[in-house]
Amino acid sequence: MTNEGSTAGGEVLVCENVSRWFAGLQALKNISIGIRSGEVFGLVGPNGSGKTTLVNAVTGFYPPQEGVIRFQDTVLNRLKPHQVATQGIARTFQNVALFKGMSVLDNILMGRHIFMRPSALASLFYWWWAQREEVVHRLKVEEIIDLLQLESVRDEPVDIIPLGLQKRVELARALCAEPRFLILDEPMAGMNQEEKEYMVRFILDAQEALGLTVLLIEHHMDVVTAICDRIVVLNNGEKIAEGPPREAINDPAVVAAYIGKKSDAA
């Protein structure tokens, strides 16, 4: 709890006493976290503990009713999701949220949206106006395709490729927005061991190559302990532990949240 109320110490994303209610249910209870530049920060907790709600609060979908969320020096509370995107925050979704009507390439090109100036007039005069922009951004997209080894599926419709690749395409789309802060909401859900290992490598590669700060929500504890620098454990909307992963998940409160207390046993 050293980080409350300060942005010092290279913290890029700071949540101060964030609370969020859904009608009578308080999904987030006074959550305070500070994520430092360049680290992989884990967010774990049982189902329904408020992990995704916290991420949705950061990205503007469910703005917190109380508390402040700051990214670098900008207060994010009042920003809409598309405005948060322009601040340099990108995220992926728990259930793959790709655009099913488009090819893999077009999906990844969508990641360049905030740098492009789309208009019907530019499209009408494509050859004199839009083409140059398309090619410039295509070059950047190809770099990311290269990094995540998506060359072979580039032209496939996105809904026919396997789930593991779809998750990778979503990561590629997020990376194309050149974020400084990347939020990954269960990037390994539903993957087998091999796909998980690939994904971990791609996340670490991307983090190293692009100098990212990563907020990772994940249920696979092996992944969390392997790549996270620090984690926060949530339960019922409350922060119950914080610190280096191995210590935090051995905290008695965390063990109790996941597998119950002795007194709960029948």
Next chain:
Amino acid sequence: MFYRLSGVHHTRYETARRIWPVPADRRMVYLVLALAVAAPLYMSDLYLTSYMLPWLIWSAAALSLTLLMGIAGQLHFGFAAVMAIGAYTSIHLTRAGVPLELALIGAGLVAAGIGCIFGAAALRVKGLYLVMATLAMQYLVDWTIINVPAISGGAQATLSTPSVTFLFVPLRGDTALYYGALLWAVIVTMLVLNIKRTSFGRALVAIRDKDFAAAVIGVNPFKYKLLAFFTSSFLGGVSGAVLAFCYYQAVTPEQFGFNVSIQLVAMVLVGGLGSVIGAYLGAGFVLLMPIVLTNVVAYMAIAGWLSVSSNLLAHIPLMVYGGLIVGFILFEPLGLAKIYDNVRKYFLVWPFRHTQS
């Protein structure tokens, strides 16, 4: 064979993103365009003005609607009203002495403006509720046109178009009118094809497919839904004006009634949502199929294959036509464009069976 992908290697992104990357497709488009341009030479005036010309203009209108319904995913059941606004605006502007070129742009802007007002109201609702909101637009616009004499020229009035020139060519005679319609169809086609391969079209598709995922990578859903309504209504307005000037040469409120909106939706659905060639096929189907069916049924009756009363005879084409539309929705929901695409893909890899994209 002559129609395949092998041997087509792109070394530049410009060529990889061509509208028709397969040479055979490109040749076919050139051929169709050449046939369309040369149509006045080999087609009788009757076919030119009563089949080709309306087909081209309705295709342009269907393309405008497919931009909104297919690409941006916003249902619109009042598109005839948008066309009506364009038609009336252009006629009043040209009657006031504005050159046609400017009047067409004005028609588009007024239609886009009014379309956006209803679009903005519709932004808060989705699906069936959006259908209701756009239906309201249809009835409000119809009512306003009929009941405001300054617009309609009085109840039951017909406003005929003044004689005008377009780009210094007098818009008179079948050939000139046909080329006017062809020019507009080509412009709209190129625009929609280009929208589909640029960031604007991608943003619209993103909103359609997953609006929250679009927002999280920086697409403002509100802005892009409005832009979709604006662009589509602009094109629809100009299409209405072109329809008035090149085909009807007059406007009455009944030309843009509710049934026309439904016909436009049918064109888009039968052709295939979001498909450019589908708009042409769908418009052709909706316009020409009733005529073809009527002729076929009449021929069969004359030949003695159908011995039914003349009353029933008049209704058989309608029944078959309705059955065909139901059949399309049931068996090929992606429309005529999908059937075309299946055939194309079959030949793309012939004599093998497996297709890749």
